Every structure is written in structure tokens, then in C-alpha cells.
Amino acid sequence: MADQAEHWNRIFTGKADKELGWYEGDVRQTLACIDRIPCERSQTVFLPGAGTSLLVDELLARGTRLVLNDISSEALARLQERIGARGDRIEWLQQDISQPLPIGATRADIWIDRAVLHFLLTEQEIDGYFGNVRTVVKRGGHVLLAEFSETGALRCAGLDVHRYSVDEMRARLGRGFELLWAEDYVFINPAGAPRPYVYALFQRN
Numbered sequence: 044m045a046d047q048a049e050h051w052n053r054i055f056t057g058k059a060d061k062e063l064g065w066y067e068g069d070v071r072q073t074l075a076c077i078d079r080i081p082c083e084r085s086q087t088v089f090l091p092g093a094g095t096s097l098l099v100d101e102l103l104a105r106g107t108r109l110v111l112n113d114i115s116s117e118a119l120a121r122l123q124e125r126i127g128a129r130g131d132r133i134e135w136l137q138q139d140i141s142q143p144l145p146i147g148a149t150r151a152d153i154w155i156d157r158a159v160l161h162f163l164l165t166e167q168e169i170d171g172y173f174g175n176v177r178t179v180v181k182r183g184g185h186v187l188l189a190e191f192s193e194t195g196a197l198r199c200a201g202l203d204v205h206r207y208s209v210d211e212m213r214a215r216l217g218r219g220f221e222l223l224w225a226e227d228y229v230f231i232n233p234a235g236a237p238r239p240y241v242y243a244l245f246q247r248n
Contacts, residue, residue: 047139051115054200060095060121064199064232065158070098072228073157073189076242079224080185086152089179091140091172092159094118095125103129110149112136141168144175151179154186158240161190161204169205173215184247186220188212192227192241209243220245 060066067073080086088102093111095118102109109132113119116137123130134149141163154176163169180186190207191199198204209225225243232238 048114048116050201051113052117055095055115055117055121061233063095064234065094065230066233067097067157067230070096070101072230072242073098073155073187074101076187076189076224076244077153077155079244080153087149088153088155089149089151091154091156091175093122095122096157098155098157099126103132106132108132110134110136110151112138112140114139140175141171143171144178148179150181152181152184154180154184156187157189158191158199160188161195161207162199162202164203164205169215173217176216177219180247182247185223186216186245186247187242188245189228189240189242192239195239207241209241212241212243213245216245219248221248 061068085106087108087110089110090099091112093099093113099109099111099122103126111122111133114137119135119137123135126133138144140159160172163172176186191204193206193208195206196204209222213222223244223246225241228240228242230238230240
């Protein structure tokens with residue numbers, strides 16, 4: 044974990060939020076996906092790679108309880124500073140999401156991953172990630188995955204990525220999860236470059 048954490052800490056230390064390649068000044072695409080989930084505003088949401096996302100602010104404004112994880116201590120420190128006193132409904136975690144979560148980790152109604160999973164490359168890392176999904180998400184809960192699509196970029200933030208199709212997401216989640224909705228989406232990053240994503244929403248049976 045140390046090497047990966049150092050890599051991400053360097054990025055968050057060296058760049059302002061708006062300079063980050065994945066920065067979204069407008070999170071309406073993700074919110075529109077979340078709005079497909081009944082009663083999401085009263086539920087607990089787990090973000091496996093919170094970074095410094097403005098999605099956190101939007102979810103807090105809706106009254107949502109949050110579990111925010113990131114491998115980067117710098118990202119979490121920056122986010123905590125921005126959130127300030129509004130953080131009374133937040134549980135903070137700092138860990139590699141491909142490794143088992145702490146015993147007794149908070150169960151969540153919704154798992155939202157925008158651009159985290161695709162940085163995991165080995166089968167062991169990917170299996171560890173989906174093991175955490177199955178540990179955290181309650182029965183009847185939802186999983187929203189937004190990752191680089193099969194036509195997406197090969198690298199991001201100086202790292203290779205694993206590009207996804209909806210079929211691969213579904214296969215890796217397993218039979219206990221039903222696909223509710225999916226769509227391709229082209230994100231325009233802060234540098235003006237198109238980044239094809241695939242968004243998919245699943246429900247645990």
C-alpha cells in the first residue's frame with residue numbers, strides 16, 4: 044500500500060483540485076444515477092475513493108450519512124478541511140480498497156465508485172475490491188460503478204488502468220447482484236480531453 048499511497052499523496056500535494064484529470068466541477072451525471080435509487084437520501088453511502096470530490100458536498104446537503112475512504116492521506120486531509128463542521132455525519136477511512144476492510148466496518152446501502160476500480164490491475168486486487176463490496180453492501184442495497192470503458196484511455200494519473208464493460212462488471216459482482224441500468228458517458232476532463240466512461244447501477248438481491 045505504501046508505494047500507491049505515496050503516488051497519490053504526491054498528486055494531491057502537487058495539484059489543485061481543478062488541475063486533477065478526473066476533477067468534476069459538475070457532478071450532475073453521478074447525481075442523476077443516484078436519483079434512480081429509491082430513498083437514497085436517508086441511507087448510508089460508502090465512497091471507496093472519495094478523493095476531494097464535490098459529490099461529497101452534494102450528498103451531505105441531501106442529509107446522507109457517508110463513509111469516505113481514500114488511499115491518500117493528503118486527499119482526505121484536504122477534504123476534511125473543506126467539509127469542516129459539516130463532517131458530523133461522516134466516517135473516515137484511509138486504506139487500499141483492494142485490501143480487506145477493518146472488522147466491523149460500517150455496512151452501507153449504496154456503494155458509489157467513480158474512477159477507483161479501474162486503477163486495480165491484478166486479479167488479487169480486483170477480487171479484493173469486490174470482496175469488500177460484498178462485505179459492505181446490505182441486501183437490497185445498490186452499487187454504482189463508473190469506470191473507464193473499453194474505448195477509454197489506457198492510462199490515467201501516470202498509471203495503467205483496467206478498462207471495463209458492463210458484462211465484466213456484472214460477472215465480477217456475481218449472481219447476487221442484478222443490473223438495473225447502464226450507459227456510456229463521455230467525461231470531458233479539465234484539459235478538454237474526452238474520457239469515455241461506462242456507468243452501471245446494480246442492486247444486491
